[in-house]
Amino acid sequence: MATHIISSCDMLVSLTGTPGTGKSTVSNLLRKRGYHVVDLNVMAIEKGFTIGYDKKRKCYIIDEERLSKYLEKDLSGREGITILEGHLSHLMKHLDIVIVLRCKPSELKKRLEEKGWSEDKIRENVEAEALDIILCEAVSLHRNRVAEIDTTTLSPTEVANKVEEILATRNIESYRPGKIDWLEEVFW
Ligand SMILES: Nc1ncnc2c1ncn2[C@@H]1O[C@H](COP(=O)(O)OP(=O)(O)O)[C@@H](O)[C@H]1O
Ligand SMILES: [Mg+2]
DSSP: OOOOOOSSSSSEEEEEEEESHHHHHHHHHHTTTTTTEEEEHHHHHTTTTTEEETTTTTTTOOOOHHOOOOHHHHHHTSSSSEEESSSTTGGGSSSSEEEEEEHHHHHHHHHHHEEEEEEEHHHHHHHHHTTTTTHHHHHHHGGGGEEEETTTOOOHHHHHHHHHHHHHHHHOOGOOOOOOOHHHHHHO
């Protein structure tokens, strides 16, 4: 993989994916293993980088530009690996690796139902996953630095192991996007 020189910390990683793909669960495991993981949603709200509240979706609208600029300063000079977690983390700048967690739409639906989400929010996210929205955004911004992990049949520990493997080797060859195609499942 080509080396990418960044202006902030040693290695800046985005752990992104449609809500329900397991970002927070995996992040908690990675924290326990000693990794520095930043929850971008929490940080954006704590630091006031919001530009309103979406009543329909019941969530804050985050000012990604200001969040990215803040991170650049906040992480400047930091050594080691920093993982930015959240469904907006791939929109940040200077990322060395972007890991997109994926989940088969039917399984994602189950996970979001178990979380007690509303039908509207479940549909919106299942559709977004089926259409590869986050993956496409990530690839258009970060090109060959994007990896994807299909979490459908993996346990959170197995997903965390794969993330660790990517971080340790800095090699995303076996995780290059393109192998996953949910459309077969949607239009059967
Ligand atoms: N690999 C997995 N296999 C099965 N269920 C999972 C997996 N990862 C997460 N979950 C479950 O799916 C739900 C959503 O996970 P969460 O980590 O909150 O996703 P995200 O942070 O991406 O929105 C949780 O109830 C969690 O327990
Ligand atoms: Mg989460």
